[in-house]
Amino acid sequence: MEKTGKLRIGNQVRKLRFLNGEMTQQQLADKVGVTRQAIVAIEAEKYSPSLELAFRIARAFNTTVEEVFILDETSL
């Protein structure tokens, strides 16, 4: 039987901010067009962003979506 529960999606946003010149949450928020609170929620894995926002975040770090967001295989 197929699982229909919520998938757990982790992310590397905090690490990537650190690796990109210690970019602040506000700087990232301004770059991708959301509020700082949205970045806080994404980092804390309280919010999975839309596909569009996920691409914008990846682009802000000059990387791919798969490098930023990771699907927890155990939640499948």
Place this chain on the structure above:
Amino acid sequence: MSYQEIKSIVALVSTLLINGLYGWYVFWRYQQEAPGVAELFRFWAVAMLIFMGVALVAQILITVVFRAAYRRITGETEPSFADELDRTIGLRATRNAYYAFALGLVVALLTQVLSLPPVALFATMFLAGIASEVAQALTQLYYYRRGV
């Protein structure tokens, strides 16, 4: 605690305060005036129309004071726009507010099915309005804290 979480708490407290005080005032006046059947609808129509104005002015004042206090206390400015997280939470909060009001409306109609006095209909509708605003604020607070 984030700006949105504090805003939700302020909305919850102000809703309970404004609606509670105004509701108490209206029921006090209702008991003083004791309107007959002919005047009953007019009494409640006037009370609800005045409440719309009172609530609007109070909300504007509370928003202005809250923003000023938030800036002074935290040294931060409030977000100038609503992003996708705000919109997602806003939609869920609005949905729950509608559910609460619809439930109140059904209960209000049931008061008349059960032959309760007409004041029960208006009182229940007034309470349904409060319940919907409380549901909205609580839903926002819940999703901002727990996540979506």
